[in-house]
Every structure is written in C-alpha cells, then in structure tokens.
Amino acid sequence: MSENDEDRADALFHALSDRTRRDILRRVLAGEHSVTALAENYDMSFAAVQKHVAVLERAGLLVKRRVGRQQLASGDVQAVRSVSAMLADIEQIWRGHIARVDELLASPHADD
Numbered sequence: 001m002s003e004n005d006e007d008r009a010d011a012l013f014h015a016l017s018d019r020t021r022r023d024i025l026r027r028v029l030a031g032e033h034s035v036t037a038l039a040e041n042y043d044m045s046f047a048a049v050q051k052h053v054a055v056l057e058r059a060g061l062l063v064k065r066r067v068g069r070q071q072l073a074s075g076d077v078q079a080v081r082s083v084s085a086m087l088a089d090i091e092q093i094w095r096g097h098i099a100r101v102d103e104l105l106a107s108p109h110a111d112d
Contacts, residue, residue: 008060012083015059020044021052028062029075035064038073 015021020042027033027041039049053073056062060079064071 008082009086011059012061012079012086015055015061016083018052018055020049021056024049024052024073025056025061025075025080028056028073029077029080032072032074035071035073 016025023041024038027038035050035053036046038053039046042049053062053064057064057073060076061083062073062075064073066072
C-alpha cells in the first residue's frame with residue numbers, strides 16, 4: 001500500500017471507529033438527510049453532530065451539498081466498498097497465515 005492509501009485507510013477507520021458516526025453513515029447510505037434532521041436523532045448539540053459529519057466527509061464516506069440554507073448529506077457507497085475491499089485483503093492475509101500453520105501442524109515433522 002502506498003503512503004496515500006495508508007492515510008486514506010487511517011481516515012476511513014478513524015471515521016468508522018465511532019458509534020455515532022457509524023449510525024450517521026447508515027442513515028445517509030439509506031437516503032439523503034439534512035444535517036439538521038440528522039442532529040435530531042442524537043442527544044448532543046447540533047455542532048457535535050456537524051463535527052461527526054465533517055469527519056465522515058473528510059474520510060470520503062459522506063458527501064454534502066447545499067440546497068438553499070440546508071446542508072444535505074448522502075453516503076458514498078463506493079467509499080464503503082473500498083473499506084470492505086481493505087478488510088477482505090486483510091482477511092486473505094490472515095487466512096494465508098492460518099493455512100500455513102495448519103500445514104505445519106499436519107506435517108510429519110511437527111512433533112520434532
């Protein structure tokens with residue numbers, strides 16, 4: 001992975017590390033929401049919800065657009081797929097290590 005890819009992975013996983021941000025992402029993936037409407041779902045200030053939205057936006061998981069005075073947020077499905085692909089790559093590495101351990105344990109010289 002290049003340095004840019006690593007930075008992107010850090011931003012994605014940081015954004016997803018928070019329960020509120022994951023919930024916001026689920027909501028905006030289901031459909032576009034105003035930031036004001038999103039804020040009504042949480043027991044925190046509007047400014048706090050805006051900060052969560054900003055983290056998701058910086059990570060590329062969410063896109064905002066302005067319509068009049070409203071900021072509308074929607075999820076970026078492609079970005080979520082990239083997270084899934086990163087996890088699949090990590091899983092493949094892990095499965096390769098497990099397969100190698102299984103091979104070593106099954107070898108006739110394992111008891112030596």
